[in-house]
Amino acid sequence: MGPINIFIHELGHATGILLTMKEREANLFLGAPNSRSCLKFKIGRVNFHIRIASEGFCYIKKEESDESVEKVTPIKEIIIMASGPIFSFMAAFLALILSYYIEGNFKRLVVAFAILSFATFINTAIPHRYKSRNKYLNGIKSDGLVIKEILRKNKEKSV
Template sequence: MLIEIIIVLLVVSCSLFIHEMGHAIATVTVSKNSKAEVFLGSSSKAKKLRLSFGRITCYLTVAISGFCEYSIPKESPPFTYKQKLVFYLGGPIASLLCFVTLFIASHFVSGIAGNIIINSAGANFFLFITSLIPWTYPRFLGGLPSDGLQILNLVKANRKQREFST
């Protein structure tokens, strides 16, 4: 029983890491001066595994929530509407691609490893769906707005700005 709980926590943490790395990769792709930080769990940097990949820094632990922050140098212009949209869509797209890859891979592996792979695929699909629903996560999951809610708010603000300028 304990081993199953540990495996589930590791699968969830890996799925979250992939999702948040999608946001981070989108960030450093859309702007050559931007940097990204990925956090699993709280925003604390203490007692976490620190990994750096170029302009992406990750603070990792076993967790059921995570988020990605980006920073742009003050001399650079702020992110445009399209750059923000790419940032918000990066995580769900990474989760979807991971789901498809793991789902296909699960057909070639049997036994316990196959079960872990198909359940990992399911976790990524669940993360893909739930992150696109416009809602605010419960406090125990970070209490932040979902990617879907941030996309919706971004589209509304852009529409209002276009209506105001015409």
């Protein structure tokens, strides 16, 4: 369930990129961003790099020429960063609704997925740095912390 939950969260970030950046592509990684042993494919403007893992990442694809490239404004970055937690929350909400219409062991699985999705929403929305034994996550800023820093930086500019 974990990798599916992480995939949905990162798909949220990719959707945020697609909605705010008309000329750019998203790179979605399920697993380490530098992993060579993964399934790679492209759908539209999203490049997927998938393997079974407990972490995920989504980046705006770097362009070779920086002159004509669409810029990431603070509001676009906030939308992109908020899209991951929003997708996690929506997954939790939809799984809870679905759980009312099913019975048995599958219901338990769907409720567990809803709880995991809601925990992912909380963990990524609250501003903090991740503390992990995983070298790719340790010290990384949560989505909430990135948004908080963008808002603080723009507030300081306007004063």
